[in-house]
Amino acid sequence: MRARPFSMNSFPGSSMLSEFSMLSESSELSGESSGRPSDRVALVTGAARGIGAATVDLLIEQGYEVTALDICRGSDVSPGMGYPFATPDDLAVLAGRHGDRVLALEVDATDLDAMHSAVNQTLVRFGRLDAVVAAAGVMIGGLPQWQTPAEHLQTLFDINVTGVWNTAAATIPVMLAGSSPATCRFVAVASAAGERGLFNLAAYTASKHAVIGIVRGLAADLVGTGLAAVAIAPGSTRTPMLAATADLYGTTPTDLAQHQALRRLLEPGEVAAAIALCCSVEGAALNGSVIRADGGFGQ
Ligand SMILES: NC(=O)c1ccc[n+]([C@@H]2O[C@H](COP(=O)([O-])OP(=O)(O)OC[C@H]3O[C@@H](n4cnc5c(N)ncnc54)[C@H](O)[C@@H]3O)[C@@H](O)[C@H]2O)c1
Numbered sequence: 037m038r039a040r041p042f043s044m045n046s047f048p049g050s051s052m053l054s055e056f057s058m059l060s061e062s063s064e065l066s067g068e069s070s071g072r073p074s075d076r077v078a079l080v081t082g083a084a085r086g087i088g089a090a091t092v093d094l095l096i097e098q099g100y101e102v103t104a105l106d107i108c109r110g111s112d113v114s115p116g117m118g119y120p121f122a123t124p125d126d127l128a129v130l131a132g133r134h135g136d137r138v139l140a141l142e143v144d145a146t147d148l149d150a151m152h153s154a155v156n157q158t159l160v161r162f163g164r165l166d167a168v169v170a171a172a173g174v175m176i177g178g179l180p181q182w183q184t185p186a187e188h189l190q191t192l193f194d195i196n197v198t199g200v201w202n203t204a205a206a207t208i209p210v211m212l213a214g215s216s217p218a219t220c221r222f223v224a225v226a227s228a229a230g231e232r233g234l235f236n237l238a239a240y241t242a243s244k245h246a247v248i249g250i251v252r253g254l255a256a257d258l259v260g261t262g263l264a265a266v267a268i269a270p271g272s273t274r275t276p277m278l279a280a281t282a283d284l285y286g287t288t289p290t291d292l293a294q295h296q297a298l299r300r301l302l303e304p305g306e307v308a309a310a311i312a313l314c315c316s317v318e319g320a321a322l323n324g325s326v327i328r329a330d331g332g333f334g335q
Contacts, residue, residue, distance in 0.1 A: 077162040078315060079103040079155065081145045081203055082172030084122030086275035087225060089130050090304035091169050091311050096134050098312060100167070103158040104130055105143040107172065114195075116176040116188040119280035145172045145199035151206035165210050167315035170203040170247075171225040175277050178284040181238035189239040196243035200224050200250055204265075208254070211263055218262025223314045224251050226267045228333040231326065236284065244269075248326055255324035264323035266314040271295075271330025273302040297332025 078095050082088035083104035092104050109121040124142065131140035139161050143150045158165055173196045176188045204222055211220035229237060230244035247267060254265035272278055272292045278301070282289045293301040310329035313319050 076100045076166040076315075077102070077158065077164050078167040078169065079105065079158055079165060079203075079207060080169040080171060081105045081143075081199065082107075082122075082170075082225075083140075084108060084126035084130055086122075086171075086277060087270065087273060087304045087307050087311075088169070088171035089126075090308035091171060092130060092138065093133065094305065094308040094312050095167075095315065096137055100315075101137050101139075101162045102134075103139040103141065103154060103162070105141050105145065105154055105172075107144045108142045109144075114174070114176075114187075114191040116185065116191065117174055118176075118178075118283060119276055121174075145170070145203055146194050148202045148205065151202050155206050155210055159210065164214055165207060166214070166216075166219060167221045167223070168203060168207045168211070169223045169225070169311055169315065170200040171311075172199050172203075173225060173227075173277070175237070175240050175281055177234075177237035177240050177281070179236060184239050189242075192239045192243040193246070196240070197246045197250070200247050204250065204254060208258075208263070212261060218320070219317045220263045221315045221319055222251075222254060222263065222265045223311055224248075224265075224267050225311070226251075226269045226326065228269050228271050228328070228330045230267065230269050232334070237281075251326075252324060258323075262320065264314075264320050266319065266322045266324075267326045268307070268311055268314060269326050269328045269330060270307045271302055271328075271333040273304055273307050275304055293331075295333060296330055297335040300331070302329070302331050 078100045080088050080092050083092050084106035092102050095102050106122050106127050108124045108127050110123040111120045127140050131138045141154050143154045176192055211217055224247050226247040227244040229241045230248045233241050251265045251267040278289050282292055289301055307329045314322055
């Protein structure tokens with residue numbers, strides 16, 4: 037089945053896209069991307085710490101310029117969240133490591149207008165967009181499914197599902213309209229919980245299954261464009277979210293790592309390495325896949 041023809045006027049960011057098209061016709065941007073990382077621009081959500089921050093660090097090291105977004109709401113958490121969001125200071129520290137190669141923005145990925153604006157700012161600052169990593173996510177749990185409050189499910193679906201959905205909706209049309217869509221990539225961070233049920237985490241598990249569903253649907257819609265959509269499914273990785281998960285279970289992160297064959301926690305940089313491969317031009321073959329970056333979870 038062929039991909040539907042793309043219409044520049046068919047989505048809310050279309051006026052911004054027209055500007056981008058003019059930019060793309062300028063001398064510097066008119067050619068095909070050479071595909072070298074140094075030509076590439078990425079946008080990462082959930083970028084202020086953890087896996088998102090490690091991804092920004094690695095992509096910068098590989099020569100990308102990066103827009104780094106995070107909600108940065110600190111301890112102003114949603115009901116049921118047992119740990120804080122990142123803070124403006126976290127984002128400032130990340131940005132401070134990379135000077136003008138990072139555009140740091142406080143943006144809630146659940147706000148589609150704010151995501152369109154962030155993409156617009158990316159085009160104004162860097163002139164193109166080649167890779168997108170939807171890493172923003174939260175974990176709420178600790179109760180069996182039938183005792184889980186509806187508001188916990190709502191928050192998990194708002195951030196983990198609608199946030200990823202919006203990130204795709206705001207960025208995919210821009211990548212399709214750029215000079216070289218076949219070298220562009222969309223990477224969503226799911227979880228080992230995207231393919232199996234985890235005890236007392238039914239709502240989180242459902243949200244991460246949905247992330248994989250979004251990626252599979254995208255891959256079907258992108259047939260023939262060359263733009264690849266991939267889900268990454270990390271195992272237990274040393275971040276504030278994992279510490280909170282261990283607290284829920286009354287155990288330690290190190291004990292959680294015993295569920296993966298490596299018998300140790302993954303470091304955020306190790307998961308970022310898998311994400312960077314998915315972002316690369318060479319990552320095209322991963323399209324439509326779920327890449328398990330989980331150290332052998334369940335073995
Ligand atoms: N750490 C693990 O063991 C593990 C395992 C599997 C999957 N994951 C997934 O990896 C991703 C990154 O998690 P992490 O472990 O680095 O967690 P983390 O809590 O350290 O980082 C998540 C970041 O997302 C930001 N964020 C949350 N909601 C947001 C929103 N609406 N808009 C923008 N930013 C938002 C937070 O402020 C935070 O900086 C998440 O999607 C998580 O579900 C993590």
